[in-house]
Every structure is written in C-alpha cells, then in structure tokens.
Ligand SMILES: C/C(=C\COP(=O)(O)OP(=O)(O)O)CCC[C@H](C)CCC[C@H](C)CCCC(C)C
C-alpha cells in the first residue's frame with residue numbers, strides 16, 4: 001500500500017500544485033505529437049493531401065498511449081521501490097496504485113481503439129501493428145518481468161518506438177506506403193526523443209544505483225555521459241544536412257538549425273553541472289524544448 005502525499009498535512013496547496021504539474025509533465029507530451037506530425041507532413045509532401053480525421057485521431061491516440069506509458073511507469077516504479085524519493089509520482093501523490101493502473105489501461109484501450117479505427121478505415125493492418133509493437137516496447141521498458149530500462153536499454157527502445165515505428169506508422173496512415181524521406185526524418189525524431197530519456201537520467205543516478213537500475217548515465221558515469229551529449233546533438237544536425245544535400249528534405253529544412261542555441265544550452269548546462277543532481281531535475285525539459293523546435297522545424301519545412 002502506497003501512502004498518499006496528498007493527505008499529508010505538511011503539504012501546502014502551492015507545493016501540491018507544483019508536484020502535480022511535475023507529475024503530469026505536460027510539455028513531455030510533445031514527444032507523442034512530433035512523430036505523428038512529421039510522418040503526416042512527409043506524406044503531404046509526397047501525396048499533396050492530408051486526411052485530417054486520420055491525423056487528429058492518430059494524434060489523440062498517441063497522446064493517450066503516452067499517458068498509459070507514463071502512468072504505468074509510476075505504477076511499476078512504485079513496485080520496484082525506485083520512486084521512494086520521487087514526490088512527483090502520480091502513485092505517490094494519490095496513494096492509489098490500483099486506480100492509477102486502471103486509468104492507465106483505459107487510456108491504452110482508448111488509444112489502441114483510435115489506431116484500430118484508422119487501420120479499419122484503410123482496410124490494412126500496418127498502422128495498428130506498428131503501434132502495437134510501440135506499446136510492446138513501452139511495456140518491456142518498465143513492466144515485469146522485462147524491465148529493460150533497468151538494463152540501460154530504454155534509449156534504444158525509445159528510438160525505435162518514437163522514430164522508425166511511430167513516424168512510419170503516421171506516414172503510412174496518410175500515404176498507405178513507405179518512403180526513404182520518412183525514414184531519414186524518423187531517424188532524426190528517434191535520436192532526439194532518446195536524447196530526452198538520456199538527459200532525464202542525470203538527476204536520478206543515486207536512486208537508480210540504489211535500486212539496481214543501470215541507466216546509460218549510471219553505466220558511463222555522469223562526466224562521460226555529459227561529454228557524449230554534443231556528439232549526439234551533432235549527429236542530429238549532420239543527418240539533417242546530409243538529407244538536405246541528398247534531396248530527401250527541401251532546403252527549408254535548414255530551419256532546424258535555429259535550435260542550435262538550445263542544443264548549446266543543453267550541452268553546456270549538463271556539462272558544467274553533470275554531478276549536481278538537484279540542478280539537473282529540469283534539464284530534461286531543455287531536451288524537450290530542443291526536440292520540439294527540431295520536430296516543428298522538420299514538420300513545417302516539409303509541408304512547403
Ligand atoms: C516513461 C518513459 C520514461 C520515464 O523513464 P524513467 O523511469 O527513467 O523516469 P521517471 O520514473 O523519473 O519518470 C518513456 C519510455 C519510452 C519507452 C522506451 C517507449 C514508449 C513507447 C510509447 C508507448 C509509444 C508511443 C509512440 C507513439 C508515436 C504512438
């Protein structure tokens with residue numbers, strides 16, 4: 001039985017509101033929007049048409065599936081004990097693990113139903129199959145008996161779910177085919193989404209070590225992980241430029257370079273404070289901002 005923080009007398013309404021905002025992490029939901037928007041934008045570029053009902057259904061479904069993933073993350077982390085010091089866990093805030101698990105599964109059902117409706121409309125199983133695989137990857141990241149995130153494999157799962165699978169499914173939902181351009185965009189979206197997960201592990205090293213979670217930051221150490229960041233960002237810009245040169249993307253996609261100051265900020269902030277867990281709690285949101293600007297730049301430029 002998890003003890004609820006909400007009923008705690010020493011928690012002021014202001015602190016409680018702050019904890020709820022941190023637990024809900026609204027900005028993080030752009031990670032569900034970007035692959036759908038990017039896949040749809042490339043399909044529009046290739047076919048000249050957008051089916052808005054499919055786009056909106058896919059968007060809402062992707063958000064619901066991510067709500068499932070995040071609520072389950074709090075449920076499963078409550079079971080392993082890794083979240084004992086995490087006040088901004090929905091399970092710790094409410095103390096109602098089973099209710100949260102039930103809500104999570106309702107969101108999953110609703111999300112999968114939306115994607116199933118798209119497949120039914122297309123009379124083709126590709127979209128629902130790709131998203132079912134994404135959900136499977138999301139489950140094995142954190143759920144028993146797999147918990148592959150505890151072995152440091154989360155970033156790889158994240159790359160495939162939000163990159164090649166998510167973007168290709170969105171492309172296919174509009175174009176009913178595949179394209180090399182959508183694969184190049186999928187790789188960029190996948191890497192930058194995994195970068196968010198990688199950054200989110202910097203402030204959790206002590207809790208992860210105590211619970212036996214070998215995240216990439218635990219495995220490499222905070223210093224070497226911080227040194228890796230500029231290379232990861234560099235790869236994103238290198239693929240973008242290569243895709244423009246190879247004509248997979250239009251010249252307008254160079255607008256992605258406006259995100260360079262955010263990438264610089266992320267790398268220097270983590271580089272200077274890599275072992276200061278308290279300062280790094282919100283560094284994942286700098287990575288989210290980078291993801292959002294790169295993803296929006298990519299999607300918008302592909303429409304023109
Ligand atoms: C829940 C995730 C990260 C939280 O990680 P962690 O436990 O380290 O952190 P906190 O406990 O402090 O929050 C994200 C995990 C991503 C996962 C590997 C893949 C998820 C796939 C989604 C279900 C697919 C959605 C794709 C969409 C395009 C339909």
Ligand SMILES: O=C(O)C1=CC(=O)c2ccccc2C1=O
Pocket residue numbers: 025028031066069070158193194196197200284
């Ligand atoms: O809570 C988090 O730190 C994350 C939540 C989430 O949904 C997500 C999705 C994709 C990449 C990273 C993350 C998180 O880090």
